[in-house]
Amino acid sequence: MELEVARKRCLDCLINSIEQLQGRSEPDRLEHIAELIILSMSGPWRYFHTPEHIFEVGGSIDPTEVLAALFHDLVYVQVDHGVNLNISTYISPFVQEQDGQLTIRELDSLPNSSMFQLVSAIFGFSPGQSLSPFSGQNEFLSALIAANILEPFLDIHRITEIAACIEATIPFRPPTASGLTASDLLYQRLLGVNAQFNLGWSEEQFVQMVKRAVRLANRDVENFAFSNSTDFLDNTWNLMPETNQELINANSYTVAGYRKSLQKMEGFMNFLNPELVFQRFRGEPDEETYAALVARTRKNLEVAKLYLGIKLVTIAILEALSYRLGRDIPVSTMMGELPAPGRKSPILEQFLPDVPMASPPKNALEQEVLDLLSKGRNRESVYDIKNSPVSTFIIKSVGFSAMEHLLKRSKDFFAGKIESETFLRECDATVVNKILEGVAQLFDSRKAALHKAG
Structure with missing residues (x-):
């Protein structure tokens, strides 16, 4: 897919999805975000996780799924040989690198950010935690970028839904010893997020949120x-x-x-x-x-x-x-x-x-x-x-x-x-x-x- 075509399609997805979610659509600012997404997804090492992939995963029906898909593979450390410079500014206040290992900063070094707190709660991550590419590192950082970028355009409820979808794309997780699946754990964490951020949602609303996240995650691996x-x-x-x-x-x-x-x-x-x-x-x-x-x-x-x-x-x-x-x-x-x-x-x-x-x-x-x-x-x-x-x-x-x-x-x-x-x-x-x-x-x-x- 040519870059210009991909940028135009990404911008259309951003504008249409934000409008459908009753957000603040500002085409000039969103144009910059579309370019940021497509350039990050078009790195020299990307052969599968490309712009075509994010459009396939997002589908065209649910605006929350569309937006989550646009951001879900933005960070892919082991493929891109690090974090793309264009997006690193969105996560560097929260994450540090030492000897090739990415770690969430300690509490006293973190800025006061409700978006960071929200995404960390959805993923179950905490200050000082070491990140692993096999345990949600890329998805967490991608969701953190999505939340920070979309904060001016969408309210916290919509960003919660988007981050939950991205969390669900962490692949191939076995059940816990007690039999809880990754989706069960996401549901439990979302109940905690509801209380922590006073979102006012019912348990049934969170059930539907996790179901949406499962739909997106399953499209992400549909080639299997x-x-x-x-x-x-x-x-x-x-x-x-x-x-x-x-x-x-x-x-x-x-x-x-x-x-x-x-x-x-x-x-x-x-x-x-x-x-x-x-x-x-x-x-x-x-x-x-x-x-x-x-x-x-x-x-x-x-x-x-x-x-x-x-x-x-x-x-x-x-x-x-x-x-x-x-x-x-x-x-x-x-x-x-x-x-x-x-x-x-x-x-x-x-x-x-x-x-x-x-x-x-x-x-x-x-x-x-x-x-x-x-x-x-x-x-x-x-x-x-x-x-x-x-x-x-x-x-x-x-x-x-x-x-x-x-x-x-x-x-x-x-x-x-x-x-x-x-x-x-x-x-x-x-x-x-x-x-x-x-x-x-x-x-x-x-x-x-x-x-x-x-």
Whole structure:
């Protein structure tokens, strides 16, 4: 989405939503805020958490949800390598950094701010508390910015609703030992906020507030329950450069760098409990809808785990072979450069034989993953092609049944428990030799091109 288009859409969302909430709409001031939001969401490392994402999450019906979505990913410390300078002034009075750790300032160092007190109460945070990116740091800071920015335009009731929605977007939180969910805890804290700030709301109003927050939070992660696992993996591939910026340099990232990205994502997919992706609070969403979301999420995670596992085995073989050349070998050295308009260069798959399937897929999951590997995801990414010809060659050669053992030994190799040559000897010799021959032919084609150019 072009920046100017995104700014215009963001400004329209701000003006229309504030007017619907009977706030003070001042287009000139809101224009600056729209620019602030879009510039922050368009940082060089943002591939998934972009302006398009906030518009999708906000929807177009509920103005509170629209506003909460505009601000909910404003701070993303681990992606942006810190807090964007344009928005840091809104939070620096309340937060300090020491040795890379963000901490809420001690009580005697905090300014007297009702917005800070409100947001802290909604999140259950307190002065002096260390913040963690895995425990609401980004969401808390984003909500704090939203509250401070929107204070001139909306009353405290509306800002409470918006901050509650942002709090709900803290993902993947398990129930407490007593069985309370994140939504239950938010509801309890809101009851305390009601008393602390004399908001005058009924308990039923807070029930509806939490239900709204759940709707927004579930849209934030709706890609986990896409009906097509290919679409889910497309989003996964957009997330990877946000956690490994080396991938942005399309033809120079290393084999080890790409492998580490795959490792992070495969580890995350295996860690994630599908029941923790979507939230539910007092019938929102209804039981049938929630069950369907969890079922689709479980299926997508199973596809992703098998798909990423095979990709890890593939990169393990390539990395082990690359050790014969050095320790920081680019993927493009081993596999050829990514396709580019008007330029054709040799790639590894050209030199691999087309082999029959050694053992046909045993179930629908294996068939779907085979199709994903051979035919590809729906979209190309800036750092990778959408299909996986080397992985397809490997899985056709050895079958899915060999993957569990090969994946375990791949991880042993990555962890330094076995040497590269030991790992290669445990792989199918024909597969390794054919890949090795293909890489050698790729080198020969480059050598021939070099002499031709001379």
